[in-house]
Amino acid sequence: MNNSTKIQHNSLSNSVLDSGLRSSLESDLKSDLESNQRSELEFDTKISFFEKIIKPILFLAATFSIVIVLLQLFFLFQQATGAFEYVSIKEFLIGTSWNPTEGPSFGALPLIVGTFLTTLGAMIIAVPIGILTAIFISEIAPIKLKKLLKFIVELLSGIPSVVYGFFGLIILTDWIRIILNRPTGQSWLAGSIILAIMALPTIISVSVNSLNAVPNEYREAALGLGANKWQTISKIILPAASSGILTAIILGIGRAIGETMAIMMVTGNTAIIPTPITNIFSPVRTVTATIGIEIPETAIGGAHYHILFALVVVLYVIIIVINSIAELLLEKFNKKCNNGKIKKESNKKINKKTNKKTKIISKKFNFWLKSNKKRMSKFLQYLFGLWLFSIWAGIWIGIIFIGIIFLNIRFYNFISSENQQKIAIAIIIGATLLVFAVLTIIIGFLIVNGISVISWDFLTRYPRDLGREGGIFPAIIGTLYLVAGAIVFAVPLGIASGLYLAEYTKPNRFTRLIHMSIDTLNGTPSIVFGLFGFVVFCIFTGWGKTLLAGQLTLGLMILPTIIRTTEQSILSVPQEICEGSYALGANKWYTEKKILIPSAAPGIITGIILGMGRAIGETAPIMFTAAVFNLRRLPKSLFSPVMALPYHLFLLTTTVPGGQDNAYGTALVLLVLVFILYGIATILQSKIDRNKKSFILR
Amino acid sequence: MSITKIKKSNEKFGQFIGSEFNVNENLSENQVIIQTKDLNLWYGDTHALMNVSMEIFKNRVTALIGPSGCGKSTLIRCFNRMNDVYDNVKIEGNIIYSNQNILAKEIQVTSLRKKIGMIFQKPNPFPMSIYDNVAYGPRIQKIKKKDQLDKIVKKSLKKAALWDEVKDRLDDSAMSFSGGQQQRLCIARALAIEPDVLLMDEPTSSLDPIATAKIEGLINDLKKKYTVMIVTHNMQQATRISDFTGFMYLGELVEFGTTKQIFENPLQELTQRYILGRFG
Ligand SMILES: Nc1ncnc2c1ncn2[C@@H]1O[C@H](COP(=O)(O)OP(=O)(O)OP(=O)(O)O)[C@@H](O)[C@H]1O
């Protein structure tokens, strides 16, 4: 009995198969049926060997991060405990004299104060500018400008810290010296400005993300009630995003505290507490700078050495605490955004404000604006805003202005809401232009001064006369070796552990622990990586300064970036597509190999490239582990020391008088390499975004 | 005996006791291919399927209907153990297919799924070419030879009534096709591994009427060789394409019978109310 062939077609009027196709189908079906006659099926009962071992392998890769964090804690603490044989905790923490060679006295207070002051100054500058720029990017800028500005912020974050330091030492300190008429520009002020520039990208990008996370309904609701743009921003969006913005600031602080190379180059490095404490022109010395300067000079295992590690522990603990706070805040913020429980009250406030009558001051102000309006086009008004507010005073007016808005001080109500908006937007645009200006100034100076240095010879010759003459060939090659090694080490590990986190974990404590370790690694300052690498790969193993030690240290540093991007890009592949693969009888590993990893590849590659960009420019991790100054030949093996671009630039700038020209050239080469990588990453990212749109299934 | 005759005989002898459908006497022409016995399923503490017992007949189309959240998807996903992807799922009971309980732990889902294919609510082609999509399943089974794959791809696309539309564009990305074409591609992809049973979870709910008509026509042709089980929200669709229908409510299979009987002469009041659209 053969049912299928005998059954008549249910007469289905809308069947669209044409008769020709139907007959060909039928013959196909017949032949199929014949081959398909079998009674009982055999199901596999064994899991394939590979499927069995893949999970433990990935698991091992994922636990690697935990191991590294624990090792870091262990080694740093172990080295630091020796310190308190020589100095009491009290003397260490509140002693006001740091003099490791004469005396010796180890009071770390001036260093801690130095770190505190430079960070404070940096935040005073960077917080208002950062938030205002974030507002502009997220709320005001048209889409194309938005993309450009985001790219600019990325570039700012990609500039290696030694290049910032170089710019700060050569140009910024000079400006301070001449314009403000000081004997030297190397000061707290210079340190704060440089740190501010370096913390800006963090503050801006995290703030932009949290502003973007505010649901669009709030904007529509507020605008629907008749609020203007600025009222919507100040009354609805900023309060809604406030905890996200706070996170941005805290992360910015973390970035500033952990910064080493740049701060070391511009603060003068005198271990004193400024007198009076508000003297912004006083030189200072930070915790990180002390570590960076003194570790190479100290005898391993001595009092000084251990005490420096105690300093590292202080730094590490502060950073971990700061990052944990930021992490917690961010989690809360995300929850709040998902629940959408942002108070409705604020809507009422707007209504009241819009109805307030304008008073005398407002009238005057209005008149002033109107009379100007006749003469000035809109563009000129914005330029006027730039002129007025993109200088120091402008920033402060901005801070006070925003303070007033939040505190609801009376006279603010005298200004009509329309004019409030004009002022606010002018300030916001001013801040954004300032950020733009900073980038152009830095890049501009490097290009103008560096381009004439760069030549074929410069790129392919060995250095002569301590780098004043000749080229930077071994430094370029050394840097490429270092980055290549770091990638070879970090990429397989990072992808494996990202895959594990995305595909094999349940939301339990252990998964949280892995995530926490990765976050900790991500927030660990590069100088701490440097010291860890030094202790483990140079001293513990007995290798000394070697290429391999540098590669491993850099690899550890970029590992969290690669893990995170891998995890996120795999998670963003739609679940339906994986199910489609499973439904065809594919096992987990096959699905990962054929569907997940290829779909996530552009994202993963972006992560790798960003990691490379970071590895190229980092100085602190290789300073103690791999890099030397003047090499006559290329490294022979993994166990020889190397030259590296950022370290070369650092020493040319700080220790070789007359090395400035070649320093410009080196900085430009470094910058170009980093920017090329960032450019590729940005292009890839925009491709991914486009792909995602076609991924959204119809 | 033709299906129309079977249906007629059903009307004569139809005896339905609860959700049990007495097959042997009434439908001796129908061969049971899958049988579930007292199937219970929990998502954590949610009891999503309660004592479901039913038979699926070979070379017939079986439709599952019922209000949203009643467990249709959950049930259909039991047959290829797709619920295994969630880790809070607990299943009790048996599903007998080819004389084996396919819920048994030692049975590897991969080999089960080669016999019981699935089409999803949203078309989910892989982000690769049409050809690679269809060849995906055979390649899992280590079929690597180009001419063999070519043949399978062509045959499967023909069966899915898609060959004429895509034969010149086999290397184009599957993402560039329309929703209806993508869904037929997914059917072709499932057919390429020669399954016995096709599970379809609301396969037309994201498609326009014309694409829907094409898929329905296709299902009607497919049942000559395959057994089809389909979840649908659209009762007209169930009457148009299915031979048997099960009505589910709050995790229970309330009534199961020939489509004609369920829609013309439901035995349970709940079924009647649902079919007449009087459901609160
Ligand atoms: N992964 C899951 N975890 C927990 N509960 C689930 C899960 N999937 C489904 N449920 C619950 O099980 C019940 C049945 O869901 P199911 O998706 O099977 O319904 P359905 O009949 O397919 O509905 P619809 O017609 O809307 O697709 C629902 O109450 C649902 O909330």
Ligand SMILES: [Mg+2]
């Ligand atoms: Mg469903």
